[in-house]
Amino acid sequence: MPGDLRDGRIVIVGASLAGLRAAEKLREEGFAGSLTVVGDEPHPPYDRPPLSKQVLLGRAAADTTGLPMHRDPDADWRLGVRATGLDPVGKRVALADGESLPYDRLLITTGTRARPWSNPDEAALDGVFTLRTREDAAGLAERLAAGPRRVLVVGGGFTGSEIASGCRERGIEVTVAERGPAPLVGALGGTLSKLAAAMQRNHGVDLRCGVTVTALRGDGDGRFIGADLSDGSRVEADVCVAALGAVRNVEWLADAGLAAGPRGITCDAGCRAFDMYGIVTDDVFVAGDVSRFPHPLFDYQLLSLEHWGNAVAQAEVAAYNMVNPGPLRRPHLTLPTFWSTQFGLNIKSVGVPTFSDQVVIAQGSLEERRLAMVYGYKGRVTAAVTVDMAKSLEYYQHLIETAAPFPPAPGASDRPLAAEVPVPSDVPDPKGLSHGPTVALTGHLPDRRLIMAAATG
Numbered sequence: 001m002p003g004d005l006r007d008g009r010i011v012i013v014g015a016s017l018a019g020l021r022a023a024e025k026l027r028e029e030g031f032a033g034s035l036t037v038v039g040d041e042p043h044p045p046y047d048r049p050p051l052s053k054q055v056l057l058g059r060a061a062a063d064t065t066g067l068p069m070h071r072d073p074d075a076d077w078r079l080g081v082r083a084t085g086l087d088p089v090g091k092r093v094a095l096a097d098g099e100s101l102p103y104d105r106l107l108i109t110t111g112t113r114a115r116p117w118s119n120p121d122e123a124a125l126d127g128v129f130t131l132r133t134r135e136d137a138a139g140l141a142e143r144l145a146a147g148p149r150r151v152l153v154v155g156g157g158f159t160g161s162e163i164a165s166g167c168r169e170r171g172i173e174v175t176v177a178e179r180g181p182a183p184l185v186g187a188l189g190g191t192l193s194k195l196a197a198a199m200q201r202n203h204g205v206d207l208r209c210g211v212t213v214t215a216l217r218g219d220g221d222g223r224f225i226g227a228d229l230s231d232g233s234r235v236e237a238d239v240c241v242a243a244l245g246a247v248r249n250v251e252w253l254a255d256a257g258l259a260a261g262p263r264g265i266t267c268d269a270g271c272r273a274f275d276m277y278g279i280v281t282d283d284v285f286v287a288g289d290v291s292r293f294p295h296p297l298f299d300y301q302l303l304s305l306e307h308w309g310n311a312v313a314q315a316e317v318a319a320y321n322m323v324n325p326g327p328l329r330r331p332h333l334t335l336p337t338f339w340s341t342q343f344g345l346n347i348k349s350v351g352v353p354t355f356s357d358q359v360v361i362a363q364g365s366l367e368e369r370r371l372a373m374v375y376g377y378k379g380r381v382t383a384a385v386t387v388d389m390a391k392s393l394e395y396y397q398h399l400i401e402t403a404a405p406f407p408p409a410p411g412a413s414d415r416p417l418a419a420e421v422p423v424p425s426d427v428p429d430p431k432g433l434s435h436g437p438t439v440a441l442t443g444h445l446p447d448r449r450l451i452m453a454a455a456t457g
Helices: 017-028 134-145 158-169 190-202 308-322 390-401
Strands: 009-013 034-039 076-079 083-087 092-095 100-102 105-108 112-114 150-154 173-178 206-209 213-218 224-229 234-236 239-242 246-248 264-266 272-274 280-286 291-294 302-305 337-342 345-351 358-365 370-377 380-387 439-442
Touching (some): 134 158, 150 158, 158 190, 190 206, 190 380, 224 239, 280 308, 308 337, 370 390, 380 390
Parallel strands (some): 009 034, 034 076, 105 280, 264 291
Antiparallel strands (some): 083 092, 112 246, 224 234, 272 280, 291 302, 345 380, 358 370, 370 380
């Protein structure tokens, strides 16, 4: 192994789950040079899934969600300071405090932030929240503990549904406003979203689908008191949570010449970032929620994921490739997995449900609220989602990895094949959803067009 890959200066921008696991992996792989981790939040890396689960239920404090270190990465932690720019030619990262960090190799793990409510004045009302950071979770948990009359959740994706579930578990009245035809439709398609809608209503949620919130209303003292909906109705509530999906943290790269845009930073399967001409870089790597990467099982379309497991797996591949020469580099081919607990149900998925044209219930039933749904695309298995049947998921993962035919053959289900006929997966266009999908599959759409003058003479 060439010595220079184990030495030199590596900067990680993003003190996140991906950033921490990458830092640990770099040391594990023998990197002995200087390692700097930059983070815009003042805290060391912490775990986000508990924020919408245990923290909102009052079972854990927001400041107890710190991530354990598997090993000391011996890093210089620059916390509470934003990266504001990147000079890929001079190999320097500009920070908000005026400092400029030199690097030999750079890893970007800046992740996402909550999409704010579109009207800044309405977003500033007392009682209007988003949920992404420790501070968000602590503030919202405190407000829920005070016992509001009603909570309005805008957006019925996974985060919005988990918030609604937490409210009902606390005995708080809750209204969910979802632009799509049902909650979770953007991530799981039409069939399972019907089950999600039924579960919410059975647990007392006032679920409004096919509507948007047109305005948040405040009283004369700047407190949130309710909202106007597109169907002309009004909802009176004390608390509003805008669960509108995520914004990828790429603005600081606007002048860096990378293939970075609203859907993230495009990289190859080895986590190397592309520049804006589609040429792969060899010193800038990307991992986690902010990345867009190709996967051979999904026609090499670019995947954008907001999954805990993907952040860990991709960070480790990126770190490995940063300190190993070309022939030894590994691809990031891990299958996406995801889980959510809401309204007493444990939902787990493997593969990409949105990359599908048909679904079939292979085990259980919607009526039992315990099932395994298998997704197919052009005659092969591409995803599976289980509801309170997680032990089955490993089997379906094997079907996806081996491109098994869809629908699954007899023996891949607990019913005669003829008992369940595949139906359209009914996955909507993500552009029409307010909360955004958990997985986005896209072709390459350049974020800016460059006019190239032909050389003459």
